[in-house]
Amino acid sequence: EVQLVESGGGLVQPGGSLRLSCAASGFTFSSYSMNWVRQAPGKGLEWVSYISSSSSTIYYTDSVKGRFTISRDNAKNSLYLQMNSLRAEDTAIYYCARENIDYTNHPYYYYMDVWGKGTTVTVSS
Amino acid sequence: QSVLTQPPSASGTPGQRVTISCSGSSSNIGSNTVNWYQQLPGTAPKLLIYSSTQRPSGVPDRFSGSKSGTSASLAISGLQSEDEADYYCAARDDRLNGWVFGGGTKLTVL
Numbered sequence: 001e002v003q004l005v006e007s008g009g010g011l012v013q014p015g016g017s018l019r020l021s022c023a024a025s026g027f028t029f030s031s032y033s034m035n036w037v038r039q040a041p042g043k044g045l046e047w048v049s050y051i052s053s054s055s056s057t058i059y060y061t062d063s064v065k066g067r068f069t070i071s072r073d074n075a076k077n078s079l080y081l082q083m084n085s086l087r088a089e090d091t092a093i094y095y096c097a098r099e100n101i102d103y104t105n106h107p108y109y110y111y112m113d114v115w116g117k118g119t120t121v122t123v124s125s
Numbered sequence: 126q127s128v129l130t131q132p133p134s135a136s137g138t139p140g141q142r143v144t145i146s147c148s149g150s151s152s153n154i155g156s157n158t159v160n161w162y163q164q165l166p167g168t169a170p171k172l173l174i175y176s177s178t179q180r181p182s183g184v185p186d187r188f189s190g191s192k193s194g195t196s197a198s199l200a201i202s203g204l205q206s207e208d209e210a211d212y213y214c215a216a217r218d219d220r221l222n223g224w225v226f227g228g229g230t231k232l233t234v235l
Contacts (some may be wrong), residue, residue: 035224044226045162045164059222104176109157110217111170111172112172113181
């Protein structure tokens with residue numbers, strides 16, 4: 001079964017740090033780009049960061065640049081998000097999501113097809 | 126403020142057909158395909174439509190997607206009570222080098 005399982009969330013004070021993990025199973029993790037997406041309480045989905053299959057390409061949304069670092073370990077089938085200088089507005093459920101490619105057209109089409117159940121991050125004093 | 130614009134709510138009665146719109150710009154919907162997600166209360170998003178019109182295996186053919194220019198739509202026919210959920214559109218944005226989402230549409234089955 002294709003599965004993503006996030007962990008590492010919790011309660012942290014403003015200015016603190018957390019490291020989220022996402023364990024992948026049931027597919028060849030090293031062949032896929034991955035994303036982190038978050039959802040603040042009662043709000044919509046917000047893309048946070050992207051990492052290519054080989055880690056050669058990384059992108060962040062503006063609000064986390066310089067504070068968050070995405071990484072992966074293909075040998076361990078794991079994705080990570082190091083979050084520093086946390087703010088109240090970072091409070092959210094954090095989902096990892098696999099990025100798949102539709103090769104039936106050219107240019108190729110991209111979509112996030114497998115999502116974990118999420119891990120909750122609460123930034124509060 | 127979400128980059129993609131969706132109506133905050135939609136509703137219909139069982140058996141009806143409802144549509145949810147998603148409006149973007151040339152850097153996202155205008156140059157990329159649209160994906161739709163269904164999020165039931167307390168659960169993770171589930172892929173409903175990819176590449177603007179394609180359904181993953183297991184998604185009923187009551188769900189369909191379309192795209193024209195910088196807008197897209199999700200249609201749900203034969204509405205059922207279990208369709209009550211939040212629906213999000215998403216697209217890659219070439220200017221932002223990332224994914225953008227709509228604000229979500231809460232679908233109520235009356």
